[in-house]
Amino acid sequence: MKVLIISDSHCLTNELVDIKKRHKDDVEFMIHLGDSELSSQSEEMSGFSAVRGNCDFDTNYPNDMVVLLNGVKVYLTHGHLYNVKMTLMNLKYRAQESGASIACFGHSHIAGAEMIDDILFINPGSFRLPRMRKEKTYVILEIVDKHANVVFYDSEGNVVEELSTKEHI
Numbered sequence: 001m002k003v004l005i006i007s008d009s010h011c012l013t014n015e016l017v018d019i020k021k022r023h024k025d026d027v028e029f030m031i032h033l034g035d036s037e038l039s040s041q042s043e044e045m046s047g048f049s050a051v052r053g054n055c056d057f058d059t060n061y062p063n064d065m066v067v068l069l070n071g072v073k074v075y076l077t078h079g080h081l082y083n084v085k086m087t088l089m090n091l092k093y094r095a096q097e098s099g100a101s102i103a104c105f106g107h108s109h110i111a112g113a114e115m116i117d118d119i120l121f122i123n124p125g126s127f128r129l130p131r132m133r134k135e136k137t138y139v140i141l142e143i144v145d146k147h148a149n150v151v152f153y154d155s156e157g158n159v160v161e162e163l164s165t166k167e168h169i
Contacts, residue, residue: 007033007106008126034078075100079107
């Protein structure tokens with residue numbers, strides 16, 4: 001199962017549509033991790049399972065959610081409620097409480113994926129204002145037989161190899 005994950009697009013509209021079109025035949029599920037700053041009813045956000053970020057004013061977005069993807073529990077949140085700019089500890093505890101093997105978050109605008117205490121943490125970075133890298137990034141996560149293949153892409157759809165990883169979950 002392949003899942004598109006994006007975060008912190010901050011009012012971008014055409015770019016979200018372009019990414020959806022680019023991967024419409026590749027992915028079975030799409031996630032937006034907050035700070036779209038768009039209405040949950042907007043055309044650009046259609047098809048996304050989305051959580052609310054600190055810059056989202058639409059209260060129809062939940063603060064967090066747990067989804068089951070190919071038999072794997074995935075915890076989704078923006079991250080601002082867990083202080084992710086300082087530490088992943090609070091998010092780790094919440095992911096453990098929810099029984100998740102993967103925790104996806106944004107907020108820091110810093111792209112990365114890493115295993116911590118048997119939980120795979122994925123931050124797709126920001127598609128509008130990246131930090132620590134020049135590329136505007138998003139992720140395609142593939143889950144097969146308790147393995148996660150995390151592939152980062154730049155705004156042109158090119159793979160960002162140095163960020164991409166494969167992990168056992």
